[in-house]
Amino acid sequence: MFALTLLYFTLWLQVICEVGCRDPLDQPNIVLIVADDMGYGDLSSFGHPTQEPGAIDRMVVEGMKFTQWYSPESMCSPSRGAMLTGRLPVRVGLYGPTERVFLPDMMAGLPKDEITIAEALKGVGYATGMTGKWHLGINEFQASDGNHLPSHHGFDDVGIITPWTHHATCDEKKQIVPFPNRNMCYLYYNTAIIQQPVSHHNLTKAMLLDAKAFIYNHEYQPFFYLFSFLQLHDSLFAAPEFQGSSVRGNYGDSLNEVSWVVGEILETLKSLKLERNTLVLFISDHGSHVEICSDGGKNSPFRGGKETTWEGGFRVPAIAWWPGVIQAGVVSQDIISSMDIFSTFLELAGAISPDDRVIDGISFKPHLLSSGKVPHTRVTIHYYCADRLMAMRYKAYKAHFFSKPNFSPDRYSALCREGWPEIRSYSCYSCYNSCIRSHELSPLLYNVEKDPEELHQLSSKKHNKILMEIWQAKEQHLNSLVKGRPLFTSDGSVSLIPCCNPPYCYCNYFPKYSLNQYTE
Secondary structure, X not given: OHHHHHHHHHHHHHHHHHHHOOOOOOOOEEEEEXXXXXXXXXXXXXXXOOOOOOHXXXXXXXXXEEOOXXXXXXXXXXXXHXXXXXXXXXXXXXXXXXXXXXOOOOOOOOOOOOOOHHXXXXXXOOEEEEEEEOOOOOOOOOOOOOOOOHHHOOOOEEEEEEOOOOOHHHOOOOOXXXXXXXXXXXXXXXXXXXXXXXXXXXXXXXXXXXXXHHHHHOOOOXXXXXXXXXXXXXXXXXXXXXXXXXXXXXXXXXXXXXXXXXXXXXXXXXXXOOHHHEEEEEEEXXXXXXHHHHHOOOOOOOOOOOOOOOHHHHEOOEEEEOOOOOOOOEEEOOOEXXXXXXXHHHHHHOOOOOOOOOOOOOOXXXXXXOOOOOOOOOOEEEEEEOOEEEEEEEOOXXXXXXEOOOOOHHHHHHXXXXXXXXXXOOOOOOOOOOOOEEOOOOOEEEEOXXXXXXXXXXXXXXXXXXXXXHHHHHHHHHHHOOOOOOOOOOOOOHHHOOOOOOOOOOEEOOOHHHHHHHOO
């Protein structure tokens, strides 16, 4: 009897120790949280004067804040594809002659021969899952094949997703459009449409339930989970209890819900005693869409925003949280790119980085684990608009070879008072039309460490030496660059646009069981 009791106790102890006794660096769990269109200056902890502090700001207090973190591009599809593959968008083909993102009628998607973080981590035993925004392709041959969805790129447990994006034309409140456009507004559960058009009621909470279920189901094995918010992009929404919660209005309400969800994820990890075995990284995909007035965020203190190559389009808020591993309250001023996530996560997991392709990401694991004491080795940032290299950062300096207009706050204010913008308006969307100014012969040069606002142009004569170094680095990069085939092309068909019940394309099969505690 005693021997049997001892055996049961030993087995129970082994189960408990699978998590509690695991070394934090032994294939740590990884949760990547991505906000959509959040500006660098939106959070209280990143300088916003009136945004209510929340769980994301507590991550700053308890973890590591990055002040020079860069998106790989300033539009959704290229930035997300580069983040997942560790490769410049132009190498992958994430650009086009006129469009800058995947559209629902395009037959292309993230190429299947690209290796994503999820695929690489699956290879070393990780469970993988995601919920939220995808925007890396949908269908390839017909309206329901889903050949480009996350399950084809290494994500095994896929919950609620928007395969395209959350767009202003999905405004069910009819404040922006008279009715939602069903060709653009649909919700999936893994590979199946469950709503068309999408309803926003408690949508983010349903995504949270997906995330919690995944964490509970995989608490005894290493896992990688991507939580990709639909907020804060375009026609803003928030759950009923967050409406009116912010002095900033609708945008602040939505951000308060985002922060609450982040807190729920952290508390779930703590309740399962997984926090010391889990790295949580919070970032935005790129800068905020400043042209949509009060419905957009703040990129303060930087110029420009989404779709531009000014700092406001590329520099984003980023926070790493890993209690017991990352020292609390650390501020990193090292240059880091979202492409570096790929190499970092692979190194933490013990996965081998592919050697049959150029990987632009550089692991910042030593920088992370030393709480910033070991410098990150990145010294360059390439600012692309489609396949055009618009600017380049080299050490403390940034040179613009081409630039886009950058309206002053007063100009934006005047336009907003006049009722501008129209849906999806940008001051200069294209990468090649007449709104682009060329500075190839005499680049605009700034010291973005001393002058991050890019207000004080430096003399090319006085800084000839650094300009020569930038030119050499630029030429070396371009001479070795092999561009991927452009994927954002118009060779698709309306027959590829998702439709849940042809020819009506109108349905609501939302899995109510997942919202039991949030249906009041």
